[in-house]
Amino acid sequence: MDTLLKETVNAAVNSRYPDMALAGRKQLEELLVRKEVEKGEFLLKEGQVSHNIVIVGKGMVRQFYYKNGKDVTEHFSYEGCIVMCIESTLRQQPTHLMIEALEDSVVYLLPYEKLMLLTEVSWEINMFYRKILEFSLIVSQVKADSWRFETARERYNNLLQTQPEVIKRAPLSHIASYLLMTPETLSRVRSGAL
Numbered sequence: 001m002d003t004l005l006k007e008t009v010n011a012a013v014n015s016r017y018p019d020m021a022l023a024g025r026k027q028l029e030e031l032l033v034r035k036e037v038e039k040g041e042f043l044l045k046e047g048q049v050s051h052n053i054v055i056v057g058k059g060m061v062r063q064f065y066y067k068n069g070k071d072v073t074e075h076f077s078y079e080g081c082i083v084m085c086i087e088s089t090l091r092q093q094p095t096h097l098m099i100e101a102l103e104d105s106v107v108y109l110l111p112y113e114k115l116m117l118l119t120e121v122s123w124e125i126n127m128f129y130r131k132i133l134e135f136s137l138i139v140s141q142v143k144a145d146s147w148r149f150e151t152a153r154e155r156y157n158n159l160l161q162t163q164p165e166v167i168k169r170a171p172l173s174h175i176a177s178y179l180l181m182t183p184e185t186l187s188r189v190r191s192g193a194l
Contacts, residue, residue: 005029008057008108011080016131017124024124031115032108037061043083043099043107050088050095052109053132056081059105060169064177065096073178075139076102076166082132102170147180155179156189 009028013020032055037043043061044050054061060078063085064071074097077083088095089112119126146155156179160167166175176186 002034004057004106005032005034005108008032008055008080012055012082013128015080016082016135017128020124020128024122024128027118027122027125028110028128031118032110035107035109037101037105037107039101039104041101043101044085044088044095044097046096046098047094048088049092050085051092051113052111053089053115054083054099055108055110056083057106057108059101059103059107060165061099061101061105061107062170062174062178063097063099064174065098071177072180073174076163076170076174076178078165078169082135084132084136086133086136102174152179152181152185153189155181156186 006029009025009032013025013028033052034057035043037059043054046066054077056077056079058079060076061083062073063075063077063083064073066072075083083099085095085097085099087093088097115125115129119129146158150158159175159179166178170178172186173183176183179186181189
């Protein structure tokens, strides 16, 4: 029995749909495919089509893209987090987003087609999927609002409060790009000079 699998499913489900019964959690466990990835390895590259929702069991990954030759971090995900390239997965089209392991990691791949089949027969799985999409929309809106309305210091403090694991574990260059600032600006924010 894969203990990490059970812990990962419980963490992911509890973060999105904690009322899911044990039977629904077992259905999810049966769909998941374990994958071990090394630091620096890509789970998804630009131009590929995303066929899976990724749940992080151990380690940290980031979702990012290139803009004007610079890499911009979109999201960080670690134990219990769900990663999804929404447009590529839903439309089955090539993505601009990439997923890279920032640490040696164990992830679980949730095949999208199999999940869709299960949503047709299981109300709980359907509800879990809906909660994944709702959460993704909210996170995207909150991030867009942060970029529009918050200062560099406010963005950093918010990240520090809501995702301290990112501050502890992710490279500063990726944190800076996530916060839409240069590494120098991030350094000034961290030192209290800004």
